[in-house]
Amino acid sequence: MSIRFDGKVAIVTGAGAGLGRAHALAFAARGAQVVVNDFGGARDGTGGSSEAALAVVEEIRAAGGIAIADGANVADYEQVQAMVRRAVAEFGRVDILVNNAGILRDKSFAKLEMSDIKAVLDVHLMGAINCSKAVWELMREQGYGRIVMTTSSSGMYGNFGQANYGAAKMAVIGLMNALTTEGRKSNIKVNTIAPVAATRMTADILPEEMLQRIQPERVTPAVLFLASDDAPSKTVIAAGGGAFAAATVVETAPVLLPDEDVTPEGVAARFADIADWRTARPYDESGHQVQAFLKLVCGQ
Template sequence: MTIRFDGRVAIVTGAGNGLGRVHALGLAARGAKVVINDFGGARDGKGGSSEAALAVVEEIRKAGGTAIANGANVTDFEQVKAMVEQTKAEFGRVDVLINNAGILRDKTFSKMEMADFQAVVDVHLMGSVYCTKAVWELMREQNYGRILMTTSSSGLFGNFGQSNYGAAKMALVGLMNMLTIEGAKNNIRVNTIAPIAATRMTTDVLPEAMLARIQPEQVTPGALFLVSEDAPTKTILSAGGGVFSAARIVDTAPVYFSDKELSPEALAARFSQVSDWNTARPFADSNQQVQGLIEAAVKGMQG
């Protein structure tokens, strides 16, 4: 079955360059009307220009697609709401939101200024929150919505010198988990992609030989799948170089300690049992995880 977006309207943030641009081109090529959002700032978020967004719009129109440009700064909720209103006025609805906009201000935590920490969190986390909030009620009214967050292996697994970036990226997984539950009854599916690709964000982070093998075009099929009509929900998809894998947050089987034996020393002695990843399993929501802990405690107390 061919995945198409005919009649669908998509907003892609940070779509003037890199992954966002390729995501937008892919959506347009498959029939979507696309809003190319890009503030036009540099990699660190400074500056601003509409040239990049307009160039992508022109590229889409020349290929026979439909697109408009929008220069909203995703860290400004009023600008974001205006972008959604412009989209609704132009196209009547919003079916797809890809939260892709991002900046980098890498430094070790000991040397990082709090302003640089805040700036990265504002763009990655709050930018995604603002854009999602701005389309949420519209998607609920439509009983249809597909939202994609962009996380990173830095958030999922850690990376030196990216405490601000990693914290923001991991927070998006938590946001996805919540919105998946709240959006289910209105057919709003929320997923997260963890891409690795040669973009402005990675030019001096990875060796040139590796960059040549990880183009944005090799990530976009994953993004389009995750915002398609038959997409899964609550999925974290790692993507790069034509390779895909799925990531999950899991919990090991609970281990009971009686009041008599409960102590830091007892936990230390049995920590290999507590952290036995062979027993790990995922949960649909926090209630399942908490219920598992309570049931293990009750069972333990009853002997």
């Protein structure tokens, strides 16, 4: 099976460097027309320049591909809408969106300023919402769409000094879950990548020999798979250095306590049973989890 994107139009945010650049180049190499979006700011989100996006466009064109640059700030919905209108004017449609843009403002929670929290949430979470919202009706009308979110182990598992980043990165998984359900009847599939890669976001926390093993290009194959015609939906793939894993939220089987034990002490006494991960399972959607409780509690 060969995965191609001929005739497809892909928007990749934060595509001026690192993971986004690798994704954009790979989509173009497999036939997609690509909107290379990059605000061009520093790692903390300050500043702005179109040079990085233009350089990636030149790389794509030099290799025989088709691309345009766009400098929209994903945290600004009006700019994002203008980017999507421009993509449609240039290419006629939008089939794929990769929400990759991100910034870091790492500090312990005690030292985080509210402005640091808002800035990170605005780019990672609101950026993903803004871009997804801007293409949603187009994809519904087309009866086709592929959206790839970008999460992080910091969100799924926690990391010191990244309360703002981790909160945003876990939130995009919730966004994926909801959009998967809403997009199903319109053939819109929504997935998430959890990358481990050498980028400017990780350059100062890992030794050089490790960085050489986890280049962004070794994450990108999972992104292209998640954006393909035959992609799954509501899937999180962790990827780094050519290794890949699937992740999901699971929940143990509910344990019904006798009425007299529905107390804090009763929960404590049965906590080993409640937290028996051998019974864990994922749910397709929230209603199925609610049904599991109602079936046990109400017998229906």
